[in-house]
Amino acid sequence: MTGKAFSIGEVSRATDVNIETIRYYERIGLMPAPDRTAGGNRQYSLEQKRQLSFIKRARNLGFSIDQIRSLLIMADENEMTCRQVSALTATHLADVQDKIKELKRLESKLQSLHQKCQSNNAPDCPMIEDLFG
Amino acid sequence: MTGKAFSIGEVSRATDVNIETIRYYERIGLMPAPDRTAGGNRQYSLEQKRQLSFIKRARNLGFSIDQIRSLLIMADENEMTCRQVSALTATHLADVQDKIKELKRLESKLQSLHQKCQSNNAPDCPMIEDLFG
DNA sequence: CTTGCATCTGTAGTTACTACAGATCGTAGA
DNA sequence: TCTACGATCTGTAGTAACTACAGATGCAAG
Incomplete structure (x- = not known):
């Protein structure tokens, strides 16, 4: 069948x-x-x-694809895998949290630069000045 | 010189x-x-x-590289560019905020899956079950 | 049997770099 | 001046995870 x-x-x-x-x-x-x-x-x-x-x-x-490869192998076995899955998830979770942190850093920098830029009517752009250092 | x-x-x-x-x-x-x-x-x-x-x-x-291309052009001109820079920054900021949102969604899902997985001593892994739907 | 949508293979493009290999440059010390 | 040897050179290929074709078939309905 x-x-x-x-x-x-x-x-x-x-x-x-x-x-x-x-x-x-x-x-x-x-x-x-x-x-x-x-x-x-x-x-x-x-x-x-x-x-x-x-x-x-x-x-x-x-x-990631590689992580999924591991997950598929784990899904096929029956020993110890729940612990392994847990570890892999923890690693991935930490990666995600790192990215969030980094993006929040960007967000606040961009917000302050954006504010400076908006409140400006002079010929020179404070954002551009900032980037040149 | x-x-x-x-x-x-x-x-x-x-x-x-x-x-x-x-x-x-x-x-x-x-x-x-x-x-x-x-x-x-x-x-x-x-x-x-x-x-x-x-x-x-x-x-x-x-x-992005393309955004920087634009920024460099703007840095070279003197008209209206602060407004343009401001717009480009706003766009980028929105992108960053979208990514943060998405990552936070992932974070909370991963956290709840991870918790289920940790408190489990049975042979089957709730995380794996979950992924299979 | 034809029409036409679904699939097929194979290759190239995307983003922003990084990693070589194999050859040359440049400069400090003998 | 010659010689090391580190710094640069060009050109190509690899990374992640797809996406987008082109050009050739498959398949099912009418």
Whole structure:
């Protein structure tokens, strides 16, 4: 009993992953090479569709492709993986928090520069002066 | 009276911009092609050094190369540019704020997933389950 | 059997650099 | 003046994660 097979377009719509991106994931080995029709079109199994949706969700959480590779391996094992997943998540969370910090630094600098710039009617721009040092 | 000339290494150390990056900026037209010694080594003028430091500061504020191209043009003109600079800064600031928002969304999702994962000793990982949907 | 949308492969472009390899330059010391 | 040897040179390729084609087929409905 072979399960239902899906075309790349169906899988794309179901997971909201671009067709080109799906093929890209296959090329880099993030997705397995699916079966093909006689004519050469890809035919995805339900499990493969599920894997793609896993990848999509993880991408939406900002995990990198390499991190997702690890997550997929962990998802396939049963020992110790929850701890490993937890560690990977913690690392990623820290990365995200670092980025937030950095962006907030930018935000406040930009805000103060912007304010100086707006309240100025002279020919010289304080923002530009600032950048020249 | 020709001003002092600087080697690429001196300029690199002075601005904290990688030598390869300086050549890259020249290749893409962000920096002008400097004079050369008889043997072909680059010789930067004080003004060119200043321009590179301008670029570096703007990059540190998160402006894109294309935005910096605009900023450099504006820095060279004298009409209306403060208003333009202000507009460009506002756009960039909005981008930064959008990114912060998105990262905060990620942060809170990751935090809640991480918590579930940590308080779990069962064989199945709630984080993985979650990603599979 | 034709029409026309869906897929196919393969390559190149995106952003902002970084990392070589292999050759030459420039300068301080002998 | 010759010789090291570090600094630069050019040119190309790699990074992350896609996206965008071109040109050729597949497939299903009428």
